[in-house]
Amino acid sequence: MRTFVGLVGLAAGLTAPAMSLAADAPRRPNIVIILGDDLGYSDMGAFGSEIKTPNLDALAANGTRFTNFYTHASCSPTRSMILSGVDTHVNGLGNMDEMMAPNQRGIPGYEGHLNTRVATLPQLLRDSGYHTYMVGKWHLGKSPDLIPAARGFERDFSLLDGAGSYWDMTNLSAASPKSIYTEDGKYLSALPSDFYATKTYTDKLIGFIDANHGDGKPFFAYVAHQAPHDPYHLPRDWRSRHVGEYDKGWDAVRQERLKRQIASGILPKDTDLSERMWFLSDPVVLAPVARALLGKKMELYAGMVENLDFHVGRLVDHLKQIGEYDNTVFIVFGDNGAEGTDLFAMISGSPGTLNYLFAAQNWSKTHPNAWGDPGSYVAYGPMWAQVSMTPFSQYKGWVAEGGIRNALIVSGPAVKRVKGDINHGVMHAADIMPTLLEIAGASYPKTQGGQALPPLIGKSWGPVLSGKVESPRTEADYLAWEIFGNHAVRQGDWKLRWEWKPFGKGEWELFNLKDDPAERKDLAAARPDKVKALLALWDDYVRANNVILPSRTIFETLEGQLPKRTPVDAGYPPLIYKKQFVPPQDMVVEPKP
Amino acid sequence: MRPVAPVRWIPALLAALCVLSPRVAEAQARYYWKSLDGANVVPVIFEVLSGNANPADPAHTVVPGSTVSGTIGMAGYSRMFSLFDRGAMAAIIVPMGHISGESRLAGNTFFQSANGFGDPMIELVVNVVGPPAQKNLADVVRYEPGFSLDVLADLAFPIGQYSNSQPLNLGQNRWYGRLGLPVVWQLGPWVPGERTTVEALPALWWFAANTDYLSGKTLTTDLLFQLDGHVTRDLTSSLWVSLDILWYLGGTTAINGVAGDKLANFGIGATAGYQITENLMLTAGYMMLVSSGSPNSLQMDRFTVSLLYGWHSLVEGARRLEENSKK
Numbered sequence: 001m002r003t004f005v006g007l008v009g010l011a012a013g014l015t016a017p018a019m020s021l022a023a024d025a026p027r028r029p030n031i032v033i034i035l036g037d038d039l040g041y042s043d044m045g046a047f048g049s050e051i052k053t054p055n056l057d058a059l060a061a062n063g064t065r066f067t068n069f070y071t072h073a074s075c076s077p078t079r080s081m082i083l084s085g086v087d088t089h090v091n092g093l094g095n096m097d098e099m100m101a102p103n104q105r106g107i108p109g110y111e112g113h114l115n116t117r118v119a120t121l122p123q124l125l126r127d128s129g130y131h132t133y134m135v136g137k138w139h140l141g142k143s144p145d146l147i148p149a150a151r152g153f154e155r156d157f158s159l160l161d162g163a164g165s166y167w168d169m170t171n172l173s174a175a176s177p178k179s180i181y182t183e184d185g186k187y188l189s190a191l192p193s194d195f196y197a198t199k200t201y202t203d204k205l206i207g208f209i210d211a212n213h214g215d216g217k218p219f220f221a222y223v224a225h226q227a228p229h230d231p232y233h234l235p236r237d238w239r240s241r242h243v244g245e246y247d248k249g250w251d252a253v254r255q256e257r258l259k260r261q262i263a264s265g266i267l268p269k270d271t272d273l274s275e276r277m278w279f280l281s282d283p284v285v286l287a288p289v290a291r292a293l294l295g296k297k298m299e300l301y302a303g304m305v306e307n308l309d310f311h312v313g314r315l316v317d318h319l320k321q322i323g324e325y326d327n328t329v330f331i332v333f334g335d336n337g338a339e340g341t342d343l344f345a346m347i348s349g350s351p352g353t354l355n356y357l358f359a360a361q362n363w364s365k366t367h368p369n370a371w372g373d374p375g376s377y378v379a380y381g382p383m384w385a386q387v388s389m390t391p392f393s394q395y396k397g398w399v400a401e402g403g404i405r406n407a408l409i410v411s412g413p414a415v416k417r418v419k420g421d422i423n424h425g426v427m428h429a430a431d432i433m434p435t436l437l438e439i440a441g442a443s444y445p446k447t448q449g450g451q452a453l454p455p456l457i458g459k460s461w462g463p464v465l466s467g468k469v470e471s472p473r474t475e476a477d478y479l480a481w482e483i484f485g486n487h488a489v490r491q492g493d494w495k496l497r498w499e500w501k502p503f504g505k506g507e508w509e510l511f512n513l514k515d516d517p518a519e520r521k522d523l524a525a526a527r528p529d530k531v532k533a534l535l536a537l538w539d540d541y542v543r544a545n546n547v548i549l550p551s552r553t554i555f556e557t558l559e560g561q562l563p564k565r566t567p568v569d570a571g572y573p574p575l576i577y578k579k580q581f582v583p584p585q586d587m588v589v590e591p592k593p
Numbered sequence: 594m595r596p597v598a599p600v601r602w603i604p605a606l607l608a609a610l611c612v613l614s615p616r617v618a619e620a621q622a623r624y625y626w627k628s629l630d631g632a633n634v635v636p637v638i639f640e641v642l643s644g645n646a647n648p649a650d651p652a653h654t655v656v657p658g659s660t661v662s663g664t665i666g667m668a669g670y671s672r673m674f675s676l677f678d679r680g681a682m683a684a685i686i687v688p689m690g691h692i693s694g695e696s697r698l699a700g701n702t703f704f705q706s707a708n709g710f711g712d713p714m715i716e717l718v719v720n721v722v723g724p725p726a727q728k729n730l731a732d733v734v735r736y737e738p739g740f741s742l743d744v745l746a747d748l749a750f751p752i753g754q755y756s757n758s759q760p761l762n763l764g765q766n767r768w769y770g771r772l773g774l775p776v777v778w779q780l781g782p783w784v785p786g787e788r789t790t791v792e793a794l795p796a797l798w799w800f801a802a803n804t805d806y807l808s809g810k811t812l813t814t815d816l817l818f819q820l821d822g823h824v825t826r827d828l829t830s831s832l833w834v835s836l837d838i839l840w841y842l843g844g845t846t847a848i849n850g851v852a853g854d855k856l857a858n859f860g861i862g863a864t865a866g867y868q869i870t871e872n873l874m875l876t877a878g879y880m881m882l883v884s885s886g887s888p889n890s891l892q893m894d895r896f897t898v899s900l901l902y903g904w905h906s907l908v909e910g911a912r913r914l915e916e917n918s919k920k
Binding site for chain 1: 730733782784785787
């Protein structure tokens with residue numbers, strides 16, 4: 001007990017100056033980051049979706065939508081950049097922990113977790129007098145020195161894993177059968193009795209906010225929702241809000257979304273859709289039952305997004321009730337492209353394996369009416385992932401625009417632009433760290449524990465949010481990505497991209513994103529000068545960040561698994577589209593005897 | 594990476610077709626579940642009965658002091674279709690078999706027996722409250738009964754075996770039928786292995802007069818109210834059980850104007866069903882009436898085994914293609 005009292009006294013002593021400082025200073029804004037896990041570019045109503053997201057749309061209407069915002073192509077790398085502002089190959093997420101290649105293991109920057117050589121956003125905000133809260137998915141390390149409480153979050157309720165059940169602690173594999181959660185720095189032995197991830201995270205955060213409300217300190221809340229990552233677990237009353245709506249098929253829904261995006265100014269009027277991926281069926285030729293079953297998966301996904309929006313609405317309403325909404329900056333986005341890869345099959349698809357038996361025991365509720373229940377595992381597949389990423393090409397895991405570009409909403413007192421504005425400046429997830437430090441009046445230290453900190457790679461959005469400029473980047477600035485061996489670099493309107501076959505060509509491809517955001521036309525042969533210039537930037541990026549291309553990746557055998565890549569031409573082959581010929585009625589006769 | 598092959602879902606859907614099980618006198622649990630338009634079911638039902646009334650007679654006319662036993666089989670056919678966008682079913686069922694009994698009168702014991710075919714009965718059931726008809730497999734995928742209410746009409750044709758020399762016959766020598774309101778109320782998820790239902794069939798039986806009963810006497814029966822009730826629950830995706838109740842009220846029978854007692858009987862029973870294959874379902878059940886012990890009180894118990902074979906041309910064709918693709 002003496003030790004406990006001593007610690008409390010020490011903590012009080014350390015925090016007292018900050019509190020009095022905060023009380024004297026002008027009131028700084030609260031900050032709420034709302035992160036949707038695998039939420040696609042076009043999944044919010046404000047970005048062209050038919051999915052009903054009134055609460056997120058209201059934030060957009062009260063703030064600014066950004067159409068050229070980049071994340072990384074998978075979740076933990078993006079999260080590492082949000083919270084450190086440092087490139088993934090430096091901050092420990094040079095590859096995902098689950099996918100670390102043999103030649104990357106043991107190399108600094110490739111720890112598979114957010115390493116301790118970087119400073120974190122919550123740590124710096126806490127030190128500057130903010131309360132720091134986190135709820136939701138962490139995925140940046142599990143050991144005691146790596147969990148949210150150790151990285152700057154004063155309160156947390158966190159899923160440490162990358163995915164799992166929304167209803168309980170069931171995880172995805174036999175080797176790691178139980179999801180790990182922490183609450184306020186302690187590992188949970190069980191979940192609350194009424195646990196449903198999206199709801200519980202929201203409840204917990206509201207509790208954290210209320211517990212300290214009135215002490216004069218602003219708060220930073222990192223709301224890293226698990227939704228709408230698969231499995232699509234959803235309360236029953238949220239599953240039937242779009243029944244039959246997606247039977248029309250993915251092509252039609254993509255076209256409708258594009259139309260709305262163009263009408264609202266998200267995209268230029270001459271924007272083309274990316275081609276339907278060559279291994280997907282034209283939904284027009286599918287039987288009604290196939291469209292119903294596949295459509296039902298999208299119905300569930302839409303329900304996931306709407307449920308997420310509902311709980312965001314609960315948080316917003318609560319902040320309004322306690323008088324904090326007007327002084328809160330909201331930043332809303334998805335952590336990477338929508339998920340088109342079958343994660344469940346990847347883990348559990350091989351009969352005879354331990355994971356298969358684990359899935360048989362824990363994840364085998366396959367009947368469509370059970371989709372959403374505990375024990376069911378539904379993901380919507382590449383066809384709907386393309387819809388979520390309208391109008392872009394490909395999806396999560398790939399560095400085509402469909403893997404790395406996402407919708408971004410920023411609202412609140414830091415935004416001085418016209419309400420409901422749409423901005424097309426090139427933004428990046430790593431910008432969040434310098435942006436929020438600026439908003440909070442904090443600074444990025446040069447050292448930590450006597451060691452030099454790596455430089456921030458992002459640019460503050462301050463001038464953009466205040467309406468002074470349209471982009472935080474100049475034409476000379478560039479962005480680069482590497483994950484699973486797929487890599488790309490963008491400067492201005494030009495993008496150089498290398499991807500594994502057959503999604504890519506296994507060689508560099510060049511695109512002009514202004515003219516061709518769907519990345520349909522490879523201009524590498526036509527513009528060798530651009531290829532050369534961008535390659536120089538790529539080399540610069542590799543050197544600066546110690547990028548090590550992986551010796552093994554999950555995509556290395558993909559070419560052998562998928563049908564040979566062919567062009568996708570509408571209505572080809574005509575054979576399967578030809579309708580019944582109906583002869584003139586006056587020429588129809590009975591057969592002669 | 595290909596979209597799911599719809600044909601893989603076909604077997605699971607087919608299992609849903611096999612819930613139809615036409616019966617004449619008492620409705621089995623899960624009798625009124627709906628299925629895909631064009632689905633067909635052939636039921637073969639085998640019953641062993643005993644009591645003090647003719648088991649082939651839905652009026653259950655009590656013969657005081659008698660002991661009747663029977664071995665009755667029934668075969669039929671039913672087909673699902675849609676009527677004004679509502680699920681509907683038409684069925685015909687023909688009873689057949691052997692019944693025998695003895696009765697004591699004035700100190701003498703009389704033996705009777707009969708065999709042959711009973712009165713064929715046709716049935717029409719149309720859903721009026723609940724989900725729309727399942728016109729294609731997409732509708733089947735989305736089907737959940739929720740609260741479903743049907744209208745039912747039965748009509749029996751008096752062409753079965755009949756002898757006016759004895760009360761025990763397989764045919765009843767009169768027209769009869771019933772009007773009913775089958776109800777299926779889904780409790781909880783509609784997922785195989787988890788389904789729970791409360792089901793009821795309140796119905797009124799009507800009977801025309803038999804003017805050639807026991808050598809020219811006239812047999813009349815008042816309206817008979819019958820309530821079949823079930824609480825059913827899946828134990829696994831292919832095994833279910835049901836707690837069954839049965840209630841008779843009314844149906845006073847008169848012979849040449851001399852009326853007997855009206856029925857007021859309650860029965861309890863249980864049924865289990867097992868999906869043997871995607872096409873074939875087996876059910877077994879037992880039902881007994883709770884009797885007051887009075888000679889005039891209806892006494893009956895019954896053991897039933899049924900096999901139901903269901904098919905649909907679309908599903909069968911899809912299955913053939915799937916099997917062929919594996920070769």
